[in-house]
Amino acid sequence: MDKDFDFDEMAASFDRYLPILAPVADDIGDRLGQLQPAALVLDVACGTGEPGLTLLGRYPGVQLLGVDSADAMTAIATRKASARGLADARYEVMDSQHLDLADDSVDAVVSRFGLLSFAADPRAEAREVARVLRPGGVFSIATWDAGSKNLISYALSVSLRRWLNPPIAAAVERSERFAMPGRRERWLADAGLVDVRSELVTWQVDFADEVALWEFANDPIFLSTATGGLDSAQLAEVRRELFELLADYRGADGSYALPYACRLLSGTRSSVEG
Template sequence: MASTKDFDFDRLAAAYDQVLPLTAPVTARMLELTTGIAAGTSVLDIACGTGEPGLTIAASHPGVRLRGVDRAETMISVARRKAEQRGLEAGYEVMDSEALAVADDDADVVVSRFGLLSFGDSAAEAREVARVLRPGGTFTIATWDATSKNTLTFVMASAVHDLLPPPLHAAMRRQEQLAMPGRREAWLTAAGLSGVTSELFAWDVEFPDGDSLWELATGPAMLGAVLGGLGEEQLASARVEFDRLLADYRRADGSYSLPYACRIISGSGRL
């Protein structure tokens, strides 16, 4: 079973922000669903990557006490630098989401975007959310649903399917298993969290042309790390299949509008 230990998130950190614009609508929707944020609120952003959604919360809610944690040291370094550059008060620490070095009932609000419930021991992560969230506090977690709803990555992976290393095949299978209806919600409820609800949130991502799609898909923020050894003929063949799979999303002017969707799960701390 693939886990966070199978992937080098430190290596990914430098390129990670390239994909943030694709998922900005998810952050906006998370903020709509996250209640109870005010000056003095303790916000814990678990598996925060390079700082989202915590930094957006801190910018839009002055006075919150933001703490971000992630197992990748380089991700934390980037998040810390971004907070300093934006003049935001935030504390960042390297930490495993399956065993948080956080006191019980420490957070008023827990958030996570595309980190929790996606890679490692999801049931353990759910228990940690329940443990660190104070009774009556709130949580909002965004996670990918079926892999095909992560449109660009899915199309690229399909185009080079036979060339992908075993850990990536395992990760894609695991995403499908995690997306089975109600599994994540059941883990959170079993952990003691209350009022657990979820929604399939959909949005569109715009690209000016096919070349910009291909550049991002084959770059370091997506599958570039595993495509570096491909020859020109293999890449050319992959590009043909890539364009074929995306043809239905191509507009008359050559631009593209790709549908995306993810699962957003929210609720409250244990009663």
């Protein structure tokens, strides 16, 4: 396997992760302030439609453009918007490092765990945010913080480390480097964005029991993408180590309460030229 996460292949099962990430959509919206009717919101690396679809409910009358590099993701997002009768939402395939949009063309940029997270050149992504925002436009971007603050992802990456395909292992390491304190904030400021704020946002993910947690973690599409496939003995070893790592988060009733955290980056493009 010579590539990292194949998001086209993962699209079919991607929505299973959305309930875990749902609280972050409101946090992103909280940092946008008051958007005017007909404002154009750009959702970069939108996946199957979030957080843009949630924000449409919060800001009636705004226009939404969701972009993602995976055609299968934008196809699902388009179907969701159509099913909900959201004529103000449209989706296109675009590279976040080279957005096919005019300068000064959008009023707000949002992203949930896409921008500044996986790209080969996150500085290019930051420059693109600054380029397409109109003067005075706002951005609100959720990125992963240090891996150990996100228990399911961290425990899975540790449990799978012996079998991860090299490009996947490199992508995980790259994301960890991006999360070093102050790096993303510097990239955004260097791109010309101002009033850059950085906040740690935390929430909790609950699972009723070990069966429910393993059902979530044992996603065949994800595991196939990350490892190329595991046999039954290897899968059993992953499960054993996973639950050993998470043992301290298991309640007396067998349920799991797992902490999660992300970094919320927000700010504006200066309205003053030069």
